[in-house]
Amino acid sequence: MKRIVISAVIAMSAAAAAHADPITVMTPKAGASFEEKAAYVVKLDAAVKEVCADLARPLIGLNYFGYQACVKQTRQDVAKQDPTGLYAARESIGGTIVAAR
Numbered sequence: 316m317k318r319i320v321i322s323a324v325i326a327m328s329a330a331a332a333a334h335a336d337p338i339t340v341m342t343p344k345a346g347a348s349f350e351e352k353a354a355y356v357v358k359l360d361a362a363v364k365e366v367c368a369d370l371a372r373p374l375i376g377l378n379y380f381g382y383q384a385c386v387k388q389t390r391q392d393v394a395k396q397d398p399t400g401l402y403a404a405r406e407s408i409g410g411t412i413v414a415a416r
Contacts, residue, residue: 367382
C-alpha cells in the first residue's frame, strides 16, 4: 500500500505553513471494493479540508475565503499526486445528488 501525504501548498502565511502537520491516508489495495474506494476519496477530501482549516483558523471573515482558495488549490494538487486517480474522478465515485425546487 502506498501512502499519500497531504500538505497545504498555498502559503497563506509562512509561519502557518511551516507548522502545518501533514496527514497520511493509505491507498486502497488492488482489487478493492467500491465502498473502500469511496471511503478512500472521502478520507482524502477530509484531510484536504482539515489541513486548510488548520492554516486558516478561525474560519470567519476573510479567513473563510482563504480557506476556500486553499481547499480548491490543494484539491487540484492532490488530484495530480494521487497514484490511483480516484481523487481526480471523485465526482463520479459518489452518487449524483440532484436538488430541485
